[in-house]
Amino acid sequence: MPRTATARPPVKRAQPSQPEPRITHGERVVDASTGITKMDMVRYYALVAPLMLEHLKSRPVAVVRAPDGIEGQLFFQKHEDSDRMAGVLQLDPALDEGHDPLMEIASAQGLRSYAQMNVIEYHTWNALKDRIExxxxxxxxxxxxxxxxxxxxxxxxxxxxxxxxxxxxxxxxxxxxxxxxxxxxxxxxxxxxxxxxxxxxxxxxxxxxxxxxxxxxxxxxxxxxxxxxxxxxxxxxxxxxxxxxxxxxxxxxxxxxxxxxxxxxxxxxxxxxxxxxxxxxxxxxxxxxxxxxxxxxxxxxxxxxxxxx
CATH class of the missing domain: 3.90.920.10 (DNA primase, PRIM domain)
Structure with missing residues (x-):
């Protein structure tokens, strides 16, 4: 009898991982009252990421940036208007028509990416992206x-x-x-x-x-x-x-x-x-x-x- 060929499952190829965002000016002081620096904030969010991601998962997020430290001007950002960053997802534009895409922090890489962008605060919607209304x-x-x-x-x-x-x-x-x-x-x-x-x-x-x-x-x-x-x-x-x-x-x-x-x-x-x-x-x-x-x-x-x- 002829031998029947056995179908083999397709080989899953490893996807190249995104490089860790490079942190620049880590010595910059964020809070003069404590001496906390930008690198301290990078380390803080790396520390709490496993706990925080449970609250960020699938939620649109807005962020507060402090490029000149918390005593300087703060910027509240609800939409992604820059190039894609590691660990940050751009959500379907239909979720908030007429604006740049909403954002989701999908991994610890996302927290690191935003730390590099001088983000201090993360604010979330009261809904998940799959049923946003x-x-x-x-x-x-x-x-x-x-x-x-x-x-x-x-x-x-x-x-x-x-x-x-x-x-x-x-x-x-x-x-x-x-x-x-x-x-x-x-x-x-x-x-x-x-x-x-x-x-x-x-x-x-x-x-x-x-x-x-x-x-x-x-x-x-x-x-x-x-x-x-x-x-x-x-x-x-x-x-x-x-x-x-x-x-x-x-x-x-x-x-x-x-x-x-x-x-x-x-x-x-x-x-x-x-x-x-x-x-x-x-x-x-x-x-x-x-x-x-x-x-x-x-x-x-x-x-x-x-x-x-």
Missing amino acids: RPDRMTFDLDPGDGVSWQEVQEGTLLVRVLLQELGLPAFLKTSGGKGLHVVVPLKRLRDWDTVRAFSKAIVEHLARTIPERFVAKSGPRNRVGKIFVDYLRNGRGATTVCAWSARARPGMGVSVPVAWDELDGLTSSAHWTVQTIAPRLAAGNTPWDGYAQSAATLTAAMKTLDFA
């Missing part, structure tokens, strides 16, 4: 006005959590690395941007009506003197919130870090961890947010409870 989270940014103590911020954050619990919504906490705290509600991707933003506004207005001595629903420094503005505007299409593990372009270089609710009392400020002090926290990593994805909720019952039409 359906947000997968709702974010509340507690922004204290002048005269608000840190203890009042902590108490206000607990009050936000209590309301969300009464609405049957899960809530996860992180420092912002700046002045306030972020409370994040994971969502099933069922509602559009306008609905999520409108409902988050209704929640904040309810807080301001119920506890007017503590909360305000209007933005602007004059409106929040002695009070906390719970920023719901982060929930609009194209709005962004600082990513977990991102440094902040502020003196001291605070870091946004996921925390468990039982850690809230022990925080000394929203910049409890900084670029220089983050190392001991890395062992905890993202574990304070264990169960985040599985907790994704629908808004139907919460809307009925709040009598949201």
Whole structure:
């Protein structure tokens, strides 16, 4: 009998890896108050990359660049307008028509590429690129006005959590690395941007009506003197919130870090961890947010409870 030829699977050829971005002027001081340099920031993002990439994956990202250090002019960039960089993906232009492509950090190389471009901060959308018109989270940014103590911020954050619990919504906490705290509600991707933003506004207005001595629903420094503005505007299409593990372009270089609710009392400020002090926290990593994805909720019952039409 003639022998039957056996089909062989095609040989997979190794793809050439992109070279590591070259870092220039690594000695340049980024933050005069600490002496942190550009090379320090390269090393910082290399250190936190395994944790941070979990929060960056599949999300459009905006970045804050500080070419002359954080005391100089800062540039907020939402679209990729330069040549492709290692580890940075240009997303489908149809996701944001009329603009240059949105960006995604796809690997640790991307963080290094942007460090070379003097990027300090990373901010992400509340949606993933594969279903960008359906947000997968709702974010509340507690922004204290002048005269608000840190203890009042902590108490206000607990009050936000209590309301969300009464609405049957899960809530996860992180420092912002700046002045306030972020409370994040994971969502099933069922509602559009306008609905999520409108409902988050209704929640904040309810807080301001119920506890007017503590909360305000209007933005602007004059409106929040002695009070906390719970920023719901982060929930609009194209709005962004600082990513977990991102440094902040502020003196001291605070870091946004996921925390468990039982850690809230022990925080000394929203910049409890900084670029220089983050190392001991890395062992905890993202574990304070264990169960985040599985907790994704629908808004139907919460809307009925709040009598949201």
